[in-house]
Amino acid sequence: MTSLMEFKEVDVHYGPIQALKKVSLTVSEGEIVTLIGANGAGKSTLLMSIFGQPRISSGEIIYRGEDISQKSSHYVASHGLAQSPEGRRIFPSMSVEENLLMGTIPIGMDHAEEDMQHMFELFPRLLERRNQRASTMSGGEQQMLAIARALMSRPKLLLLDEPSLGLAPIIVKQIFQILRDVASTGMTIFLVEQNANHALKLANRGYVMVNGEIRMTGTGDELLVNPEVREAYLGGH
């Protein structure tokens, strides 16, 4: 399998605080890879550093053979990377439809209508609300919108930051089912989660991050039965 994105010994600092310490990881084409870790482990920092916010202080981020670690955010976005970020960050005063259109910036409007219909099939709740102001939607709907917006750019690599955060179990289940459907189309997904159970069941491979370092790696099934992982992230049972 060819590597699509690779972190090579990446350090990130926020002033005196080191948030990522020599992080190395690989995501290959067609894979679903998950990164699990507790609050403050550095997961969101890692995802955002792909877009240069913050800039890494050393190491390399190789994407399709090119070091993108010093590129601008819009350069990265226009080369097939899309993110559903921590906190969803949908545009509150825009309608659902306008939020979706914001996802088309890197590829233009040519497929907008067709892709929007596709999103409404994946997330029927968005269809009923297509003209509603995004800020008035429920947390689960906002999360769906954030994922759909990322998909609108037809990304090669979909980055997701804790899509299950703060959502009812039934909604989490729905969202993971949709991610499974998306993955079955061959899309590469890099999923950051604290909900290790769902994430490891979905993923081919996983990494465990502790205090800015990669502590463990393995296939999803290996990590699911690993005693240390069970103790720390699966409530010990």
Place this chain on the structure above:
Amino acid sequence: MDIVLQQLVNGLTLGSVYGLIAIGYTMVYGIIGMINFAHGDVYMVSAYITAIAIALLTFFGIESFPIIIIGTLFLTVAVTGAYGWVIERIAYRPLRNSSRLSVLISAIGMSLILQNYVQLSQGANQQGVPTLLSGALRFNVGDGFVQITYMKIFIIVASLIGMGVLTYIIQKTKLGRMCRATQQDRKMASILGINTDRIISIVFVIGATMAALAGVLITLDYGAFDFYVGFIIGIKAFTAAVLGGIGSLPGAMLGGLVLGLSEALFAGLISSDYKDVFSFSLLVLILIIRPSGLLGKPEVEKV
């Protein structure tokens, strides 16, 4: 009665121009959270460019009003827009990640630079442009009459067209969506592939072009101007932007109209000497009673 009607007409004219200039304050504030104190001087620059454009067009033997006015609008809007772009580039972009205070000082510096540069290059004396459009409509009202000059009608119509076109661009086009996205969440906008620096430049250019439209209209109507005209009208337009709710585009237009109308009524019915005092008292009152303005949202939280 005739005085009230007359002042309503005057207020509408004044208000639509305030609204045009207020757009620049409100859009820039919306997108980078700063008050562009050089904006009034951008307006002032556009008055000079108006005069230069008219002189140029007349020099080339063009005499018909529609062609002169369209040519002047085109030239002035283009050149003033370029000023807006350059000002953002040299005075604000280098300070993108600095404190608000540094940006504020840079803005005041830019304002002084523009005033002195114009004073040096164009002279300190008052300048003027010839009257291009004269004549008026007159309506009898009771014992008196209300007079609306063709120029005032032209100002109102042109301002409304300018505002309408801009509203359409912001609400309905891809560029408008990119501006709104950058305003609502700049970081997310950049992650979605928007070159937010470019959008910020474009917003400065939009603000400058709207000020330029106002500059052409007022200069044609009033005839005279100097290097200092940007100051008072700048503060008035800023008041209008705050009145409407700073950051809100419809707010700026509405605030302009409300300010223009109330100022004109005050001048007509109470005292025209104190109309500026009235406007600024209004500003203070809004800041005390409803700081978010007529259409502004109460301090939106930023992630």
